[in-house]
Amino acid sequence: MPANTTGPGDAERHDVIVLGSGLIASILAAxxxxxxxxxxxxxxxxxxxxxRGEMLTPPAPVLLRTIAARYGLPEVAHLASFDELSEATGPSSGRERCHSFLYHRAGRPLDPSEVLxxxxPDVPPEPNLYRxxxxxxxLRTALAHGARAVLDSPVRGVEVRRxxxxxxxGSGRRLLGGYLVDAxxxxxxFVAALGLREEPTGLRLRTRSLYTHMSGLTEVGSVYGGPSFAPPRPWEEGSVHHVFAGGHLSVYGFGNHPRAxxxxxxxCLTLDVDRHPRGESPEAEFSAFLDAYPSVAPLFAAAKPEAPWEATGRQQYSSARTVGERWCVIGEAAGYVDPFFNRGLITGLEQANGLAWRLIEAARAGHFGRDRFAPLERMGRELLAAQDGLVSMMLASTHEHITWRTALSLLETGLRFGQFVPAGAxxxxxxxxxxxxxxKLEEIDHYGSVFPGHHGYNELLATAREEFTAAAAGERDPGExxxxxxxxxxGADFVPDFFVLDTVDRFPPQLGPADILRLEEWARNGAPADVAAIALSAVATVRGRMAAQG
Structure with missing residues (x-):
């Protein structure tokens, strides 16, 4: 079908209408x-x-490169590389060369032993996206490939037809799509018109956030200097996450490189709704937070918001249905969990990747039957459930430093292996x-997990979530x-002991050639078969990126 023809009642007719013009909508349209x-x-x-949504945690870079290769969109792959993105958009995004975590206690100074x-590995850095x-x-990429855009007026009427x-x-323009994707x-x-929102949501997490862009932040090293606070890289060369009981304050600097x-x-300040009730205003609430945490306050002494604060109530929501006759709802239109590590971006990318090939086949066949798109309902539900479980575990673990560090070790293990699951495909x-x-990966067990397909890891993740939750409630000893x-x-057989983050070492060394060789030897000689192939894929990928770095 041509990109734009006349439909019934002089409506403009298109194969597919995509609601939205943000990152996920534009990638799908492109x-x-x-x-x-x-x-x-x-x-x-x-x-x-x-x-919101700056950080690229695994498997986001892999997903971006997969979409680029699968659909002939090299422009999308640029988002996975700081250098390539800087050439494509200008150097307005930040550079992520490290991930830093500082654990804070209300009313107390920062403990040097509680930083990380x-x-x-020494590979080309990824960006923190300046959205x-x-x-x-x-959006320009989608238009350059032939997509059209109607961005002048909000949607006022929705009619699902055969x-x-x-x-x-709102301007009276009428558009008829053979299929509609709400992104x-x-x-x-669209969700409001069809009454799709699930009330109440079945998601277990209960958090809210305050968000803005600021200038004038004080560098961590100028407040916490000396030998007791001496990380391998300056803190600001990557994202800095201030963790405390019942929440975290994440800072993504965009000016942390010479070409900025x-x-x-x-x-972004994210808080447990039940532990941290909402204040009178975002400004007053952020000020009260700094008063409560004097170890954070000096970093914001001269900071100034450069945009109005965005403040949410409880931010978790979901939809009762996400697939119907002639329509599908994905990304943040369908549901949302939490800004932690920007996992919502991964959910949207997974859905766009799984939806695009179905839409291409349907449009070419002239048949948009619901059965073709039914798996997207399950995929979306599993993605949200996995994110909900993961972030619930991480939030519960923040109530003590030792549980937080242990949860981070568990998460990092899953991220290290899980990002290479799709490598063979x-x-x-x-x-x-x-x-x-x-x-085939759309049918994998534990779809949406940081380590999809692996029963042992995901069983451990679920058990840890329940145990950390009990410890936060005072029902278990945190240290034990x-x-x-x-x-x-x-003790698990699916990960070599040296690959697990130590919970005491504040500055664990980056993985180098010797570690990669040890991982390869383990994969060839001692790893279970289901993990060996993943580990060898990781070895090949990291070596290739190290070689590219020179």
Missing amino acids: ALARQGIGVVLVDGPTDGRLV QLNP PDVDAYL DGVLLTT SDRDSP THGLSAV VGALLGTGSDAELR TAAGVLARLR
Whole structure:
């Protein structure tokens, strides 16, 4: 079907309508347009609100490169590399060369033994996304590949018909899509019109957030200097996460490299709703937080918000249905858990990746039957459930430093292995042109987990979540709980002992060539078969990236 024809009642007809114009919506539209599908992005004027979601935690870089290879979109792969993204959008995004964590206690000074910096292998760095520029770049990419856009007026009318979905905008424009994908946000007019929001949500996590962009932050090293606070890299060379009982304050600096075009930092304070009741205003609440945590306050002594604060109530929500006849709801239009490590971006990328090939086949066949898209319902539900369980564990663990460090060790183990699960499928795509192996991954056990497909790891994750939750409630001893979880992790046959983060070492050395060699020897001689292939894939990938770094 041509990209734009006349439909019934003079409505503009398109193969696919995508609601939204943000990162996920634009990537999906670009993938469809690149394959010759008539697609239009529909969104109202932005109201100046900031978009959260800066950090690329595994497997986000792998997903971006997978989508790029699968749908012929090299522009999307640029997001996984700081250098490539800087060339594509200008150097407005930050550079992530390390991940730093400082544990704070109310009314007390910072304990040097309760800080941590993780340094990835010496490979090309990833970016922290400056979303205004990144989202605009992806929208331009979609348009360059032939997508159309109607961005001048909000949606005022929704009608689901046998031949598609008819939208009416506030300006009276009418658009009929053979299929509609809602990739907008929590305030989706489509979700509201069809009454899809699940009330109450079945998600267990209960958090809220304050978010803005700030200038004038004081560098951590200028407040906490000397030999007792001497990380391998300056703290600001990556994201800095201030952790405390019942929450975390994450800072993503965009001006942490020589070519930076501005000195802004994204600042996100996330709080347990039940432990930290909402204050009178975001400004007053942030000030009260700094008063309660004097070890954090000096870092913000000269800081100034450069945009209005965004403040949420409880931010978890979900949808009772996400797939219907001629429509599908994905990303933050379908549900949201928490900003922790930007896991919501991963959920949206997984859904866009699984939806695009189905839409391409449906448009070419002229048949958008619900059965083709039914798996997206399960996939979306499992992605949200996995994120909910993971972040619930991490939040419960914050009540004591030792449980937090142990939970982080468990998480890091899953991230290190889990990001390489799709490597074989991507290799098959590049080698043969077939995405059959990628399609099989949609059926993998523990889909959405940081380590999909592995029963042992995910059983340990679920047990740890319950034990950390009990410790936070005073029902278990935190030290004994942490020791038990760490012992089970170290004793597991699916991970070599040297690969598990020590809970005492503040600055564990980055993985180097010798560690990669040890991992290879373990994979060839002692690893279970289900993990050996993943470990060898990791070895090959890291060596390749190290070689590229020179």
